[in-house]
Amino acid sequence: MTLPSLTDLTDLDGGRVLLRLDLNVPVSDGRVQDATRIEAALPTLRWVLDRAAVVAACSHLGKAKGAPDPAYSLAPVAEALERALGRKVRFVPDCLDDSIAAAEPGTLLLLENLRFHPGEKANDDDFARRLAEPFSHYVNDAFGTAHRSHASVVGAAELFADGRKAAGLLMEREVAALSRMVVDPEQPYVAVVGGAKVSTKTAPLEALVERVATLLIGGGMANTFLLAQGHEVGRSLVEPEMLDTALEVVRRAGERGVTVALPTDVVVTDSLDDPQVIEVVAAHAVPSDLMIVDLGPDSRQRYANAILGAKTVFWNGPMGVFEVDPFDAGTLAVARAMADTEAFTVVGGGESVMAIKRAGVADAIDHVSTGGGASLQFLTGEPLPALVALED
Ligand code: ADP
Ligand code: MG
Helix, strand or coil: CCCCCHHHCCCCCCCEEEEECCCCCCEECCEECCCHHHHHHHHHHHHHHCCCCEEEEECCCCCCCCCCCHHHCCHHHHHHHHHHHCCCCEEECCCCCHHHCCCCCCEEEEECCHHHCHHHHHCCHHHHHHHHCCCCEEEECCHHHCCCCCCCCCHHHHCCCCCCEEECHHHHHHHHHHHHHHCCCCCCEEEEECCCCCHHHHHHHHHHCCCCCEEEECHHHHHHHHHHCCCCCCCCCCCHHHHHHHHHHHHHHHHHCCEEECCCEEEEECCCCCCCCEEEEECCCCCCCCEEEEECHHHHHHHHHHHHCCCEEEEECCCCCCCCHHHCHHHHHHHHHHHHCCCEEEEECHHHHHHHHHCCCHHHCCEECCCHHHHHHHHHCCCCHHHHHHHC
16 A cells, blocks of 8 residues: 655645644543643644644544534644644634635644534535635544545545645554554464454454464453353353354354464453452353453463464454453453563554553553554455545
8 A cells, every 4th residue: 555645745835734633532621631642643743834834733523413512622622732732723613714715824723623514424525625625735644534434534635636635644654553464464463352342343353364373352242252152151241143253253263274262261240330249260151140341360361472472463452341440450461461572563442542551551562553443444454445535
């Protein structure tokens, strides 16, 4: 895949740049609670600011429903961005505002939430044209939205000619790291997949089994695999409609000589809110009135060893209900093994990235992806619409 880079942009001096960022940060009480995504956007933002006359940064935020909603305003992000950059940011309260075209050279604008217009999610032609109109150049650094066919990443991008559009530095870094998981990954390649459900990760599981040496399955999704193999799982979270999918993944792995690891021991409890019973049991002996909430100690060790012996590791999805203190041990064991292994390591997924941070090992991971859904779709080999729109 050959994405146009910032250095491929022509006539950028004096240009007016529409810069799509992922500034979808948590906001409460009118303040940004976690500035990770703002920090991640700074290198590209600075690069473009150093060269162009006008830069208009834009993003979506939260679950805005196609109409203005103060709860999802980017105004607090403008303040946080001013602090991070140490320069003035002019906040524009509507991403299609007439004042955008008239911005003076030297101005940095931050446009209000793109999803306040229904045309954003609909990839509406007219919305895309009005969004793109005031600009000579387009840069997309919003990897987290690259799997969505939305106007600001697809329709608008398509309106710019070659030499006038590019991927930002973060987007490039994401694509480079994830490509190493898809194109000739160094073996042994181990994938660790967990999280709540099989159904949200069926395509990635099917794609991973074609490339990895070992698939380590944990979290709620392991319950469905255990049930498919004939184990009773008590009151555990399961998806009965996914049993065939689980069996198919195991069958395909067998054909390819891929090891599929499931927990052999598990932590079970009676309640997440107020646990009275917490026990370690064999995965084939889960009491009918209890539920699986974490890997047991043997499984933690086995999964960690597989990660330590790998050359390439991808991890998505926690190994247990890690939000609840005593049930985070499996997830933390995987996080620490990810940090200690010599392998090239990539972590993707909202909750998995949280776990990496909680374990304090983010700096020891080769690449912590800013896109959960986008990174999983990338691994399937299915083209990401935003990247296709940049390539032309
Ligand atoms: P990610 O955001 O990393 O892709 P997911 O969103 O797929 O991960 O899943 C994360 C959720 O899975 C967590 O909130 C966690 O509590 C839940 N989970 C993990 N293991 C279990 C389990 N055994 N039972 C129920 N929920 C689980
Ligand atoms: Mg999640």
